[in-house]
Amino acid sequence: MKFRVDRDVLADAVAWVARSLPSRPSLPVLAGMLIDARDGELLLSGFDYETSARVQVPAEVTSEGSALVSGRLLADISRSLPAQPVDLTADGGKVVVTCRSARFTVQTLPVEDYPELPEMPTASGIVKGDVFANAVSQVAVAAGRDDMLPVLTGVRIEIEGSAVTLAATDRYRLAVREFSWTPEKPDLSATALVPARVLADTAKAFASGSDVTIALAVPGSGTGEGLVGFAGISGGTMRRTTTRLLDGEFPKYRTLFPPEQQTVARVETAPLVESLKRVALVAERNTPIRLTLGDGQATLEAGSSDEAQASESIEAAIEGESLTIGFNPQYLLDGLGALEAPVAQFSFTQPTRPAVLTGLAAADAEPNTDYRYLLMPVRLQN
Amino acid sequence: MFVRTEATILHADLDAFYASVEQRDDPRLRGRPVIVGAGVVLAASYEAKAFGVRTAMGGAQARWLCPQAIVVGPRMKAYSEASKAVFEVFRRTTPLVEGLSIDEAFLDVAGLWRIAGSPVDIAKQLRRDVLEQVGLPITVGVARTKFLAKVASGVGKPDGLLVVPPDGELDFLHPLPVERLWGVGRVTSGKLRDRGITTVGDVAKLAEPTLISWLGRAAGRHLHALAHNQDPRPVRVGQRRRSIGAQRALGRSRRTPEELDAIVIALVDRVTRRMRAAGRAGRTVVLRLRFDDFSRATRSHTLTRATGQTEEILAAVRALLATAAPLIERQGLTLIGVAVGNFDDGGAVQLELPFDRRSGGALDSVLDDVRERFGSGAVTRAVLLGRDPGLSVPLLPD
Numbered sequence: 198m199k200f201r202v203d204r205d206v207l208a209d210a211v212a213w214v215a216r217s218l219p220s221r222p223s224l225p226v227l228a229g230m231l232i233d234a235r236d237g238e239l240l241l242s243g244f245d246y247e248t249s250a251r252v253q254v255p256a257e258v259t260s261e262g263s264a265l266v267s268g269r270l271l272a273d274i275s276r277s278l279p280a281q282p283v284d285l286t287a288d289g290g291k292v293v294v295t296c297r298s299a300r301f302t303v304q305t306l307p308v309e310d311y312p313e314l315p316e317m318p319t320a321s322g323i324v325k326g327d328v329f330a331n332a333v334s335q336v337a338v339a340a341g342r343d344d345m346l347p348v349l350t351g352v353r354i355e356i357e358g359s360a361v362t363l364a365a366t367d368r369y370r371l372a373v374r375e376f377s378w379t380p381e382k383p384d385l386s387a388t389a390l391v392p393a394r395v396l397a398d399t400a401k402a403f404a405s406g407s408d409v410t411i412a413l414a415v416p417g418s419g420t421g422e423g424l425v426g427f428a429g430i431s432g433g434t435m436r437r438t439t440t441r442l443l444d445g446e447f448p449k450y451r452t453l454f455p456p457e458q459q460t461v462a463r464v465e466t467a468p469l470v471e472s473l474k475r476v477a478l479v480a481e482r483n484t485p486i487r488l489t490l491g492d493g494q495a496t497l498e499a500g501s502s503d504e505a506q507a508s509e510s511i512e513a514a515i516e517g518e519s520l521t522i523g524f525n526p527q528y529l530l531d532g533l534g535a536l537e538a539p540v541a542q543f544s545f546t547q548p549t550r551p552a553v554l555t556g557l558a559a560a561d562a563e564p565n566t567d568y569r570y571l572l573m574p575v576r577l578q579n
Numbered sequence: 580m581f582v583r584t585e586a587t588i589l590h591a592d593l594d595a596f597y598a599s600v601e602q603r604d605d606p607r608l609r610g611r612p613v614i615v616g617a618g619v620v621l622a623a624s625y626e627a628k629a630f631g632v633r634t635a636m637g638g639a640q641a642r643w644l645c646p647q648a649i650v651v652g653p654r655m656k657a658y659s660e661a662s663k664a665v666f667e668v669f670r671r672t673t674p675l676v677e678g679l680s681i682d683e684a685f686l687d688v689a690g691l692w693r694i695a696g697s698p699v700d701i702a703k704q705l706r707r708d709v710l711e712q713v714g715l716p717i718t719v720g721v722a723r724t725k726f727l728a729k730v731a732s733g734v735g736k737p738d739g740l741l742v743v744p745p746d747g748e749l750d751f752l753h754p755l756p757v758e759r760l761w762g763v764g765r766v767t768s769g770k771l772r773d774r775g776i777t778t779v780g781d782v783a784k785l786a787e788p789t790l791i792s793w794l795g796r797a798a799g800r801h802l803h804a805l806a807h808n809q810d811p812r813p814v815r816v817g818q819r820r821r822s823i824g825a826q827r828a829l830g831r832s833r834r835t836p837e838e839l840d841a842i843v844i845a846l847v848d849r850v851t852r853r854m855r856a857a858g859r860a861g862r863t864v865v866l867r868l869r870f871d872d873f874s875r876a877t878r879s880h881t882l883t884r885a886t887g888q889t890e891e892i893l894a895a896v897r898a899l900l901a902t903a904a905p906l907i908e909r910q911g912l913t914l915i916g917v918a919v920g921n922f923d924d925g926g927a928v929q930l931e932l933p934f935d936r937r938s939g940g941a942l943d944s945v946l947d948d949v950r951e952r953f954g955s956g957a958v959t960r961a962v963l964l965g966r967d968p969g970l971s972v973p974l975l976p977d
Contacts, residue, residue: 343883368931448934483885485927525929551932573930578858 198262215272230268318414330404340393341367406431477526485575491519587689590728597622659973753780824918860885867916
């Protein structure tokens with residue numbers, strides 16, 4: 198194996214594949230990155246039995262062949278190389294990397310022990326890279342991080358024809374985002390539960406590209422069952438990743454949105470976020486901020502008389518009864534941040550029932566219901 | 580720090596509480612040695628204490644020391660009622676009552692001069708009221724600090740009143756044996772006595788660094804301050820518990836894992852019901868174990884969020900018990916306890932989205948209501964049917 202490749206192309210590609218490599222591999226070969234040089238192109242692959250990643254980049258291949266080397270090491274090396282063409286040569290049990298006068302000799306791992314990467318399931322449809330990345334980031338913020346509850350560490354994907362719904366929850370808040378895409382078949386109906394962390398990383402990697410192909414195996418089709426695949430062109434290179442779906446039943450969330458509301462408040466998002474950050478300074482760990490809505494004002498308060506207290510009021514357009522409700526300040530900030538809208542609308546029923554957050558383009562606009570953030574309050578004493 | 584100049588703190592301590600209640604309710608027991616508790620001695624009347632019988636002593640040893648003693652079974656409900664009645668008297672005396680346990684409390688009577696007279700008069704009246712209204716003897720220590728008041732009631736027992744005047748504090752304190760100081764147990768007492776230190780006065784003569792070098796930083800400072808009569812702590816009302824727990828002595832017989840599971844279920848039920856009644860939610864679950872050789876171990880787990888739900892706390896306790904299983908197998912278990920602490924400040928609870936309408940929270944509150952209305956035994960788990968629920972010791976309200 199012998200090839201020459203552009204330094205930036207190599208560094209980008211290696212970095213992306215290396216991200217999905219396990220930091221503590223269950224088998225030593227899984228720490229490896231597979232380098233496969235073929236006719237005019239280079240394939241770089243990583244796999245940890247959960248998630249696989251593969252990049253295809255153009256290269257001047259003099260001699261075809263493959264080698265397996267430590268992915269972390271190759272990432273560290275290629276990131277640090279000067280901006281000159283890079284030559285890679287397999288030589289006996291070693292790979293030699295040269296760039297200008299820098300020369301690295303890296304031990305190889307046994308290629309024959311490396312597991313075969315799973316096949317991509319057949320393509321289900323196509324979505325714009327930036328739309329997908331934005332939708333995923335809005336939803337993933339609500340996903341759980343507790344590995345004791347694996348179902349809640351996932352993002353639920355529901356596909357009905359050209360409509361896609363993403364949902365995630367950690368039991369305390371629920372984020373739901375709807376967007377449209379171009380399905381392969383107009384009557385496609387499918388669901389999947391994808392690990393939120395992997396999905397967020399993947400979507401971000403495809404954000405700058407034009408289109409992302411999502412491939413969801415149809416149950417009973419044989420290939421790629423229990424997997425979801427994503428493919429797209431990003432930075433001039435072809436990238437694909439697959440990940441194993443999570444098992445288990447995602448909570449039935451659609452009925453959780455209250456059908457009616459007692460109080461609706463509209464507040465400018467940016468000033469609210471600023472006040473919230475200030476007032477939350479005195480909210481001790483695990484203590485809520487109190488939000489009071491009434492008389493055209495939203496008042497935030499936090500803290501206790503034992504330590505420190507803070508309060509701040511901002512203008513709000515309020516319809517319905519006035520109310521006081523408690524929230525975890527970080528959960529509220531997460532929601533306001535994910536709205537990505539200049540005006541936030543809160544809908545409440547009672548101080549112990551969930552509140553719905555939606556975004557508006559302007560104070561007098563209709564709420565954009567593509568994205569909804571359902572937040573459970575903190576029960577206040579007295 | 581504000582230091583009082585007058586002796587206005589009362590430490591009121593019921594004498595041989597359980598035994599006194601038994602003697603009050605059964606005239607045949609009056610004036611005779613009484614032991615409460617057939618296995619371990621839970622309480623002994625002063626007549627029995629004269630023979631060397633002590634609380635927590637084994638039953639066989641107690642009967643050997645005092646063969647004529649009358650042994651009675653405990654009646655926790657009666658003690659709980661008596662305690663409530665006594666605390667009622669405390670609260671009628673002054674609003675500033677800091678309960679330490681069901682049978683003792685600090686009372687601050689500063690500022691009651693015009694209404695009720697001098698602290699000594701109030702203390703006398705308090706003793707009369709407890710005897711007349713509840714029928715129990717109580718000893719009261721009166722001093723300028725909590726520490727001195729408690730020492731005074733200890734010295735004044737039984738059925739006494741001891742006042743430590745502000746100008747006689749060191750004269751009172753220094754001749755006392757070191758064991759009277761708070762925090763001096765068997766080990767510290769041994770360390771001090773090995774060095775010829777037998778009285779509080781001996782401790783007061785030592786420099787603080789010397790005490791620290793013998794006993795460690797915390798204990799050294801603590802004893803130095805106490806021996807010099809420094810104790811600025813005020814009487815606090817409504818001090819909230821930092822943890823809520825329950826435990827069960829198991830005796831020497833080996834328990835199967837199923838029996839142990841049933842025992843922790845009962846303990847968790849009891850603890851979580853108390854937590855919910857007090858409106859508290861905790862994050863840290865602690866399992867306490869005592870083994871055949873009296874050595875102890877604790878295992879704890881901190882949850883991602885505070886809870887008062889039986890199911891969640893039981894799951895954590897079971898996981899802790901499972902990890903401790905090899906240790907229990909090897910060393911034999913004689914006591915098991917469950918406690919929940921690390922309470923959320925202010926009791927604010929992050930609510931969960933109602934995914935599952937059959938969630939534990941709803942079941943818990945229904946069971947709490949049923950037990951509140953029809954008694955603790957009205958509804959129980961099938962696994963606990965026919966099992967001895969163990970003693971439920973009366974406690975101060977949470």
